[in-house]
Each structure stands twice: as structure tokens, then as C-alpha cells.
Amino acid sequence: MQEARSGGEALLFLTDEQLRKGIEAMFFAYRGFTADPDRILNNYAYGRAHHRAVHFIHRSPGTTVNNLLGILGVTKQSLNRVLRTLISDGLVESRVGTKDKRERHLYLTQEGATLERELSDAQRKRMRDAYRAVGPDAVAGFRKVLEAMMEPELRRYFKALKDDE
Amino acid sequence: MQEARSGGEALLFLTDEQLRKGIEAMFFAYRGFTADPDRILNNYAYGRAHHRAVHFIHRSPGTTVNNLLGILGVTKQSLNRVLRTLISDGLVESRVGTKDKRERHLYLTQEGATLERELSDAQRKRMRDAYRAVGPDAVAGFRKVLEAMMEPELRRYFKALKDDE
DNA sequence: CTTGGAAAGTCAACAACACTGACGTAAAAT
DNA sequence: ATTTTACGTCAGTGTTGTTGACTTTCCAAG
DSSP: OOOOOOSOGGGTTOOHHHHHHHHHHHHHHHHHHHHHHHHHHHTTTOOHHHHHHHHHHHHSTTEEHHHHHHHHTSOHHHHHHHHHHHHHTTSEEEEEOSSOTTOEEEEEOHHHHHHHHHHHHHHHHHHHHHHHHHOHHHHHHHHHHHHHHSOHHHHHHHHHHHTTO | OOOOOOSOGGGTTOOHHHHHHHHHHHHHHHHHHHHHHHHHHHHHTOOHHHHHHHHHHHHSTTEEHHHHHHHHTOOHHHHHHHHHHHHHTTSEEEEEOSSSTTOEEEEEOHHHHHHHHHHHHHHHHHHHHHHHHHOHHHHHHHHHHHHHHSOHHHHHHHHHHHTTO
């Protein structure tokens, strides 16, 4: 049941109970993390999938459907349904690739950018409030643990993004 | 676009870009966080909803349906569908309350405890590896930020749980 | 140059899991 | 005795995931 504790000072906190608390903290925190966007999305008849698509199109304008698939970790059919509604609703524009005509490059329209802004404002506010409540050292630790928890493939992608900090 | 930075040293890192990275880190990390249980659950034809129910019944044996509803944040119809399958599959036992016969107290059977163990072993391993990779200070910060990010109601519940650390 | 395969994307059908709303039963509370 | 609470269920709906089958486009081997 209990962690062996044979290693040294750095292992003292790694009991099963401590780890379970960390798991629950992650579960509850993620609920908070998505609570504000979820409320906003309800007003638009969109869901989290739309939010994710809009977020990453904003982050990487001109990205292809295939790129998004790798980042979002869903099937292309699932993403396609979401993109179709966003495109037909005029939030996302899909341009046929000039070099490779199989590809579709995705961009937010003005309207799409407005929704992205509304969603990310709310989410950033929560993140900012949390950061302010705990201070910079805690934030640094928070980010370290999150990175360590990612699947290796996504961690590599994420670290590549980090370069422009 | 940019954070005002008028406050002082503790605000220097709170640019919109930094906050967006934090948001993405949370998104990617949560994927990693659920990846191992998801793989296991596929073998049992169960989903995350079953995992959550099993986890919190393990955490609080004898908890009532109503208690679980508050913790999981779903409707009773949704939870009931999950509990029904878990009970009929023999993973969860539902006992009528002795003091208040309206209540149903939920317990894991031996089989249910086995699944809980398999799921939480995988999830704890990931959490433990991440903790070990970053060290205790980072973990303390991680936990602080997660708590700050929770909705107030869940934060109160979570802090009450924390007492037995 | 043609042909065959791989890649990017789309359409259709289905499953999981969330939601609302309505209803029923039993037990507790008033 | 009436109301409220706890729980279960049925019916219907929506989002989001899945697999399977398909078109278009690209590219490379023959």
C-alpha cells in the first residue's frame, strides 16, 4: 500500500494517498478549467470540440486538417463534423492548398476570432486569477508537472511551441 | 494584448501568451492523465464515467447516490445508467440505508475493487513518474495551482478531503 | 505516361454519455 | 396528512467519439 520510501527525501510525499489526492485535484481542477467556456458555448449551441478547434486554428492560422488531428487526438471524421458546422456558420474559412490541393488550410473569420476571444478571455481570466493566488514559484512547478504528465509525442509538440516564450 | 505589468514583479509572467501556454499545457496534460485508464477501460467496454464512479466509491465506501452526484457533477439519470451496469456486472453493491431507507449506499465488490486497483495503479504510476521527474517543490506548486483553479464548491470539498494527509 | 497506392478530406451510420422533462415509489420531515 | 427528499426509470435530444466506404489529389514505380 505505502510507498517504499527507501530512496530519500524526495520520495517522502509519494504515498498512494498523496497520489490519489493529486489525481482528484487534477479531476476537479479540469472541471473548473472548462467551466467558463462551457457556459459560454451553451449560448452558441457549440461544445468543447468546437472550442478546441477554434483555439488551435487561432494558435496556428493556416493549419491543415491533418495537423489539427494530431494535436486534438480525434479521428478526422469527428473533427470534420465540427469543422463543417464552424465553416457553414461562418466562423472558420477553409482554403484549398496551393501547393497540395488535397490540403485544406484553416483560418478564423472575424466572427470566429470574436468567439475565440470571448472563450479565451474567460479561460485566461481563471488561469490568471489562479496564478496570482499562488505566486510565480507555484506556477513554475505547475507547468513542470503538467509537462511531465503529457504523452511523449504531445510533450515534444508542446515544447516546440514553447520556444517563443 | 499584453498584460499591463503595472503591478510588480509577481505579474511579469502573466502575458496572454503565457496564459495560453498554461491553458494548452492543461489540455495536453489531461489527455496524458486519462490515457492509461482509457486504454484499460476499452478492454472492459467501460468508459470514463464508470472509472469516475468506481474511483469515488472506492474513496468513500458507503457513499450515497446523491453524494456521488454532487461530486461528479452529472445528472442522476446519467449516473444511474453507469451504476446500473456496474451493479448488474457485479462490480458495485448497492445497500439500502439502515437509518434512512431511501438512501442507497454504494460499495465496491471484490471484482470492483480489482478493476479500481488496475485503473488507479496505472494512473498513479503516471502521476508518480511525473512527480519524481520534477521534484517536491514543483509538486507543491502544481497542487496549489490546481486548487486555485477549482470551482469554489469543489475546492471546499477537496480541502475537506485533504485533512487526512 | 500510365497506373497503382498512399494521403487528405468528406459523407453516413452507429455508440457512449451527457442533458431535460416527466413520472413513480418509498420514506422522511413538517 | 401533506410535502419534501432520495432514488429509479422511461422517453427524447444533442454533442462527440467511433468505423466503414468514398472521392480527389499526389507521387512514384513500371
